[in-house]
Amino acid sequence: MASxxxxxxxxxxxxxxxxxxxxxTLMGMWHFVGHMGEKFSTRGVAEVIAERDGxxxxxxxxxxxxxxxxxxxxxxxxxxxxxELDGEGKPTRVLGECVPxxxxxxxxxxxxxxxxxxxxxxxAELEGIAGDPLKTLRRLRTKYPLWAEAIxxxxxxxxxxxxxxQA
Numbered sequence: 001m002a003s004x005x006x007x008x009x010x011x012x013x014x015x016x017x018x019x020x021x022x023x024x025t026l027m028g029m030w031h032f033v034g035h036m037g038e039k040f041s042t043r044g045v046a047e048v049i050a051e052r053d054g055x056x057x058x059x060x061x062x063x064x065x066x067x068x069x070x071x072x073x074x075x076x077x078x079x080x081x082x083x084e085l086d087g088e089g090k091p092t093r094v095l096g097e098c099v100p101x102x103x104x105x106x107x108x109x110x111x112x113x114x115x116x117x118x119x120x121x122x123x124a125e126l127e128g129i130a131g132d133p134l135k136t137l138r139r140l141r142t143k144y145p146l147w148a149e150a151i152x153x154x155x156x157x158x159x160x161x162x163x164x165x166q167a
Contacts, residue, residue: 079166082150083114094146095166105130106140113151113163120162123154137161 049071050060063071084093088107091098102110112121112129126133134153141148152164 081114082163082166083110085111085114094144094150097146099144099146102140105136109133109136110140110151110163113161116162118162118165120152120160122158122160126161133161 047057047060049055049063049068050057053060053071080096082095085107086092088104089101091101092110093099101107108129109126112126116125123134126137130136137151137153141151141153150163152162153159154161
């Protein structure tokens with residue numbers, strides 16, 4: 001336990017030089033370290049990173065402190081959803097940015113696409129939700145560039161429409 005505290009203190013000191021007042025990163029590292037249990041050692045950290053990232057133990061062992069910090073930040077800050085709907089008539093977040101409220105038809109279409117997930121929806125399924133869905137989606141994508149990044153059009157006959165996952 002003492003070696004774990006010392007290692008965490010050393011890591012914290014190294015981080016404080018690089019990430020001034022970033023309590024979130026330090027808390028994330030504490031959380032990460034806390035789940036490692038008895039594996040806490042240089043090799044243990046490498047084992048956890050190798051397992052989590054799907055890389056070889058050798059590659060994980062050769063990571064620099066900067067790369068380890070980057071891994072911790074990725075672990076603590078996974079990408080959020082592409083589209084966040086707060087309700088009809090309310091502002092929406094697209095790729096983390098606030099955009100104006102959607103019209104009723106736009107809201108229904110976007111909500112259906114969000115709920116459909118990776119499977120997306122066909123043109124016929126969209127037509128059951130709003131009158132002219134393709135025209136509505138094209139206008140939305142044209143008027144607001146963030147929507148063009150978020151909405152994937154079918155691109156071919158019998159294709160599916162979906163919300164792209166955030167990278």
